[in-house]
Amino acid sequence: MAPLLTPLLAVRGSDGTSLLRGPPNCEENSAFQRxxxxxxxxxxxxxxxxxGWCNGEKVSVVKSSDGSLVGSFDLPKxxxxxxxxxxxxxxxWQPYTKTQDNPQGAPNxxxxxxxTGNCIKAFYQKxxxxxxxxxxDDESIAVRNVNNELHFFENNNFETxxxxxxxxxVSEFALSPGNQPSKVAVYVPGAKGAPSFVRLYQYPNFGGPTSALANKSFFxxxxxxxxxNKKATAVLVTASTEVDKTGASYYGEQTLHYVAVNGESAIVQLPKNGPIYDVMWSPNSTEFCVVYGFMPAKATIFNLKCESVFDFGTGPRNAAFYSPQGHILVLAGFGxxxxxxxxWDVKKYKQVSKPQAADTTHFSWCPDGEHIVTATCSPRLRVSNGFKVWHYTGSVLYKQDTPSGAELWEVLWQPFPSGTFPEKPVKYQAAPSELGSTEAKPAQAYRPPALRNKPQTASSKLHEEEPPQSMKPGAGGEKQMSKSALKNQKKREAKKAAKQEMKSDAPPTQTEPSSSNAAPAASTSGDPDTDKKIKNLKKKLKAIEELKEQQSSGKPLQKNQLEKIQKEAQLLKELxxxxxGL
Known part of the structure; x- marks a missing residue:
């Protein structure tokens, strides 16, 4: 409970490993020898x-407080x-290897x-x-997955x-956080037409399916x-397929399931089709945030009944990060x-700031709940490496660029026990900083030169943007819909979209203007062939505009689609x- 504590920031790169004394100044920690x-x-x-760190010669462990050496192990690999x-x-752990002299290999x-510094046990882990x-958390049990079987050890006795x-x-498992009684979630993939399933058990009650706390099966x-979640009362299961057989998604197909230790389970109904990019529990364990849907993606907070609590609308995002205290949520679009x-202030559901950190490959909250770090690291990006420390109000407090020819590989905050840094009231005024802020400017949709001096109509928008809205009854938002109502709504939206597409393809009809403010009718040349050419050119340009929007959202395009985009200038000249000539 010491407010003067400043977390350390470990920095690992091609020029070595260092510890910085935390925000806002981020000076190198003199107690640690770089x-x-x-x-x-x-x-x-x-x-x-x-x-602790390993540098190819040995493994070293020091005290974070004063940098004094606690242990050193001669383990170069x-x-x-x-x-x-x-x-x-x-x-x-070191990579598993075997030689002619030792075909079995050594435990790695x-x-x-x-x-004592003694080796308790060595295992094979390929x-x-x-x-x-x-x-x-109390080290009463430890678990390993060995040949699709979970082995449990008690009180660090790994001999038995x-x-x-x-x-x-059992291909995957997750041990619950906290102390006894410990719970474990296990996943068994389906085979020969049988569904996959996730089961929750409480240690050591493994008598069979009837001893499971909960069971959820799915295809x-x-x-x-x-x-x-932090309180170990429920598990969120994101199930993914490598390929979406409908062809709707490049990322395969994902579904989200909720399984609770009291036996309740449900599939989380997501109102927008598309990939699930991120799922994150709130530290209060009563809510979770999901980022999902084709770009621009939606983000929604759900309660333990899998009901929508707040919808953040649509935007260019693919990740969610709760602060350690749970009072602030960052939605971001990286990669x-x-x-x-x-x-966002998640208690008032009010936006605090909207900064931008281009080329970010890493984001993490500082344990104090006031600061964040964003970094551009190799090998994901080998240029423009470096990191920034921010205040959540959008101010950049510290910036370090990696010198040319060097690489940044990782930045890591020093963790602290829960409750060390209490929650503070959310500020909306940007924190003072010499480096200023990088507030994101509103992006405008691309318009071809031929349309730039003409009024923009609602029908020319590629995406319908959805604003944030509360989903609680009586809070100005819509009430939570049932599964059947949600399914029917999706069908109605699909039919509406199909009708609009048919209308856009149909030839325009001459109508009498209803008022003096009505848009003038499109001019014609009097030559049906010329009019037809103009219409076809505009149709091709509209298709190119849609392809460019898909490309900017990260969707990979095929060769013929890229060739269409390259013809845009030629089509504009023809138009x-x-x-x-009209």
């Missing part, structure tokens, strides 16, 4: 008291390391007693995915398997991600989007020549 060797991996302990929640065990996952055991959970083929799942961020 390691000029290139580190493969850096990590803090869960409580932030320890900092180590590629990853993690601390157990209570800092009793250090887990290290090692668990070290942090007090896959890097899920390499580290999962511990309960205390319990096993064996289903047909269309090649892989899943399972996310527990193939332009880096626009929307900062201009024809219209000049």
């Amino acid at each position: 390691d000029s060797r290139q580190s493969r991996y850096v990590t803090f302990s869960k409580d932030g008291s320890l900092f 180590t590629a990853m390391l993690e601390f157990s929640p209570q800092n009793k065990v250090l887990a290290t 996952l090692q668990l070290w007693d942090f007090q 896959k890097v995915q899920g390499w580290c055991p999962s511990w309960a 398997i205390a319990n096993k959970l064996h289903l047909q083929k 269309k799942a090649d892989r899943v991600t399972m996310l527990w 193939n989007l332009r880096g626009q961020m929307e900062v 201009e020549d024809l219209e000049l």
